[in-house]
Amino acid sequence: MSLRPNPLASFGRDLIDYASITPEDIKEAVAAYLVQAREAVTAAADPSVAATWATIVEPLDRACGPLWRAWSIAGHLNAVVNTPALRDAYNAMLAPVTEYSTWVGLHEGLYHQYQRMKTSSGFASLSAARQRVIELALRNFKLSGVELKGDARQRYAENSEKQSQVSQKFSENVLDAKDKWSLLLTEASRLEGVPQDVLDSLYDEEKQAWVVTLKMPCYLPVMQYAKDRDLRHTLYKAYATVASEFGEAAWDNSALIEESLHLRAAEAELLGFKHFAELRLQTRMAKNDDEVIKFLRELAARAKPFAERDLAELRAYAAKELALTDLQPWDVPFASEHLRETRYAYSEDEVKQYFTEPRVLSGLFEVVENLFEVKLHPIEFSPWHEDARAVEVLNKQGVKVGYLLLDLYARTGKQGGAWVDSERARHKLSDHIELPIINLTCNFAKPQGDRPALWTHDDVITLFHESGHALHALLSEVDEPGASAFAAVEWDAIELPSQFMENFCWEWSVLEQLTAHIETGEPLPRALFDKMTAARNFQSGMQAVRQIEFSLFDMLMHNKPTGLPIKAVLELLEAVRAEVAVLRPPPWHRFPHSFSHLFAGGYGAGYYSYKWAEVLSADAYAAFEEAALASKHSVPTTTLDAVTGARFKKEILAVGGLRSASESFRAFRGRDATIDALLRHSGMTEEVASLP
Known part of the structure; x- marks a missing residue:
């Protein structure tokens, strides 16, 4: 022993x-x-x-x-x-x-x-x-x-245990189905157009071949840049049918989706609610499913005209410039990237050369320090994997307030996506304060050899998003874990700090700090930044209706008194797409089967939270814009206003779940949130709509 x-x-x-x-x-x-x-x-x-x-x-x-x-x-x-x-x-x-x-x-x-x-x-x-x-x-x-009494108590207990098992198995199936899929390519011509740093990361010396996988640092650039249409179709279909009946039977999530919906409906019925959505909304800002559905449909009505215009422009460009007269879903990332390059004279790969990992992380830390008067200092620790690293967070007096543990690279055996979870919340005891320990996990590209990792601007936005979640826990001044942000903030407001932080990725003064060219070390040129901001709302209509589609599908699936068979789930998704989507995937697409947010991540009957909180976050960021306009400078140079940042920290981050999210927002903004800033930031205003 x-x-x-x-x-x-x-x-x-x-x-x-x-x-x-x-x-x-x-x-x-x-x-x-x-x-x-x-x-x-x-x-x-x-x-x-x-x-x-x-x-x-x-x-x-x-x-x-x-x-x-x-x-x-x-x-x-x-x-x-x-x-x-x-x-x-x-x-x-x-x-x-x-x-x-x-x-x-x-x-x-x-x-x-x-x-x-x-x-x-x-x-x-x-x-x-x-x-x-x-x-x-x-x-x-x-x-x-x-x-509950008697038999109902027993059935509830059995239901809870079964739900946890179903959720875990769903997650395992998605991980296994993605990890086990790969495509060996021995001919370099199949990957023509793909950036060199991506090709280097895919090449396996032992196999003398390029190994294409469904991990995002591989999947996305291949879909965006590979000229081989058959390869894009192969990769798209593999990703679109993950954990479905089109793959290994052992990883098919069809039955688990049915079982999950059945168990959730049964739970709601046991507790006296009409459906699972009503049960879930007891702990949300939104009052009921009707309010959520109305919100989503009103947003769809605003966004869909812009989405239709986005798609029409893309189809016209693809037909004329790329000979893609029958634009298919696997062509959209490829055609979109070419259209972006043509219209705005830059590519995502060009921009990526400036976002080296060391500079991005140090720039992020500088932004957090400037906004919230804290220091993030790397420390040594004993990690679960060599990729992981630790940071201690110090307040302006130099007192430690928490730990941030980062694990940023994609690899086999790691769930895809990006998320934050809490190992321990802040807790004031009689003789000391237990400090929060927060994990921030992403799936970005790894360094290649001696060269630092290169990340896309979207990767940087993801990192800032997750940092907002982490700061919500790290900068808490709540003494009791039961009232901490992750334990007590309404789910449809939990994305406020994360989506708020994304906005700083579009600030010139911030991007100067975040960038250093991989070869020259020079920061992002202002001319390239201006092209990026001009393209900021490129296809924003299509992106908006896609998120609305997911959210509406989720809510309509969970506001039924009973579960649904998988056939009805897919039919519901098609009905939602007919209502709000502009781009329809092929009938074999199995998006729900890998929708871990819904079936393994706690977002069931809550995916609308992203759009709901986006209204809050855009309005909150508008306070920083207003402070910049009111500054002494005739031309505002930055929204990194420490005074407004201190107020945001005090009224939003520090209070966690001490009060309702609506109270916290009013304390910060002086009023309830409006949708105006979101529409303006997304380029979906009447002024834009009137442009030719």
């Missing part, structure tokens, strides 16, 4: 030894923490125990905090360094963790203790954060089925 200590067995105040964690460590630590947490819940639920913060919540936090930290670490590792052994360990503990979580949500004794705290004379003397935690806990107890 090994005497090596389990890195998950006890947590200090700082980062742990991630590199040494084994699958057995996860099973051992999580199992032990489950016993500890159950004992604490049982003790707190004893009606003979006084119902106070010190006797109920604090002991629960001490006992349950390590469980959720260990489980968060396990989930993160399962997503970024997935191996068969790690997957088995995670799945082995998924059922008991889910069962425990459901048990707590259904625990009448603990629920009654929280009720006693709420109605006690001492409640009014608690801090705003503690009052908020108790109120949210009572709401969540009700939404977790605590008032």
Whole structure:
């Protein structure tokens, strides 16, 4: 037996030894923490125990905090360094963790203790954060089925466990289907047009061939630049049919989609709601599904004329200049990139040469420092993979306020996409403050040899987006985890800080800081920046209706009283496309089968949040534009206004979920949000519509 200590067995105040964690460590630590947490819940639920913060919540936090930290670490590792052994360990503990979580949500004794705290004379003397935690806990107890009786309680518990298993399997199928697909090309002519740095990254010396995969640093540039139309079609079809009946049967998500929708509808019915959407919207800014659908359809009505014009221009260009008289979906990225180059006299590849990884990261850190008066300082740590790195966040007094862990490159065994998750939220204890530990994960291109990685401008926007999520947790001043941003902010407002940060990727003063040419080290030329800004809203109409399509499909799929068979799911998607889309994919397209946001990422009945929060974020950024216009400079040079940044930090980031998102927005802006800034930023205004 090994005497090596389990890195998950006890947590200090700082980062742990991630590199040494084994699958057995996860099973051992999580199992032990489950016993500890159950004992604490049982003790707190004893009606003979006084119902106070010190006797109920604090002991629960001490006992349950390590469980959720260990489980968060396990989930993160399962997503970024997935191996068969790690997957088995995670799945082995998924059922008991889910069962425990459901048990707590259904625990009448603990629920009654929280009720006693709420109605006690001492409640009014608690801090705003503690009052908020108790109120949210009572709401969540009700939404977790605590008032169910008899058979309904049992069915709810079984449903919860099954949902977690279905979600995990859906995610695994998407990962496996993407990881296992590849295409070997031995003829360089098949990749004619693809940028050299991409070709270098694809070439396998041992196989003496280029290995094309579905990882985004490969997929996107091949679709944009490869002249070989058959290759684009092959790659498009592989990506469009991931985890569907067109691939390996073991990875087909069709049945899992059906089961997920059935389980969600059954959960809603058990809790007394008309459908899953109504259940989900109990914790959102939007009041009901009708409000969301109306919002999306009104936005579609604004965007669709611009989308139709975008597509007409693209078809005309493709027919005339590229001999693509029958423009197909696999031609759209290729034709769009050529049209962009023709119209604005630059290419994404040209721009990419200026976005070297070291300069982008240092530029991002400078923006954060200028806006919010914090320092981000790289530190050494023991990472789960050599790609990962750590940063400590210091306030203007030099006091550490949190840790940011970055894992930015695509690789086999890592879930695609970009996301932020929390290992630990800020928590003020009697003798110290537990600092937030936040993971920021992306799937960008890796460095090649001695050359730094080159990222597209879209990659940079993604990085800024995810940094906004991270800052929401890192700059929190909320003392209680239960009122933190990720625990308590309404889901349709959680994208506000992330989408807000994207705007700075279009500021000249910011891009000067973010760029250094791979060969010369020179920053982005102003002339090239002007071309980029001229093209900023290139095909913005098409992009908008695409997001509306996903959002409307999601809401209409989840506002049914029962689940749907996969055939009806696909028919619904087609009906939504007929209503709002301008570009229709082929009938074999299986987008839902890899839509992890909906079926494995918590966005079910909530994908509209991106568009909803975009209204908030655009209006919030408009405050910085207004501050720039009001500055002493006759020509505003930057929106990096520290005064407005301090107000945004105070009223949005620092308060987390201490109050409703609408209250926080009004505190920052002095009024409710309007759609005007979003339409202006997207180029969808009457002035633009009137242009020839």
